[in-house]
Amino acid sequence: MRKHNTMRMAYALGVAVMLSFSLFSGTLARYASSGSGTDMARAAKWVINAGTGGNLKAISTNGTDSMSFDLFNKVLDTKGVIEDKRVKAGGDETIVAPGTWGYVDLKIQNLSEVAADYAINLDAEGESSLPLDYAILKIDGFKNEMACPDASTVTWKADPSEVKVASTSDTLNHTDGNVLYRVYWKWDYMRANKDQEDTDIGRNGTTTQTIKATVKATQAD
DSSP states (O other), X not given: OHHHHHHHHHHHHHHHHXXXXXXXXXXXXXXXXXXXXXXXXXXXXXOEEEEETTEEEETTSTTOXXXXXXXXXXXXXXXXXXXXXXXXXXXXXXXOOTTOEEEEEEEEEEOSSSOEEEEEEEEEESSOOXXXXXXXXXXXXXXXXXXXXXXXXXXXXXXXXXXXXXXXXXXXXXXXXXXXXXXXXXXXXXXXXXXXXXXXXXXXXXXXXXXXXXXXXXXXX
């Protein structure tokens, strides 16, 4: 009986030794590797400037949506690019009359780190209105015009809301994309059978015209 118990104990001890050896040898005889990596990204800048007369404003700045638009700052003679001295207000007002015309150059600048699409729209504000026509033309740079452009050069519209640049027409490159548009106005004194209408407006002398230009820019797809 004692011999039988001794054999059982020896067998159990042998099994325990073999299991311990197996576990211990496993921790010493396997390969192990570990790796990690990180990355970081920054949001691209969004900076769009717009305005006239070299007075650009960041319309992309939070809370800023206004820009300069001196459409009637230049009142020209029908004969050339000179200020019409025959049309003069008593004060600092800008006045126009039949036969005068003018323009302003509207610049849009993209200093963003992404490309941008843009759109330009004109609208009349207020109840009063003058019988003016409007047009817009993309130009390569600042230059004086010698005469009011005719219908072969631009498309004149009596309704300023029809004078626009669609957002699908052009894209400004990122970092330093610039574009220049010339916005025209004219009071055509050659309008057929309109002398009396023009004269009545002149007798009153209080009719005004306010034109609003809106530039909208969005990130290009």
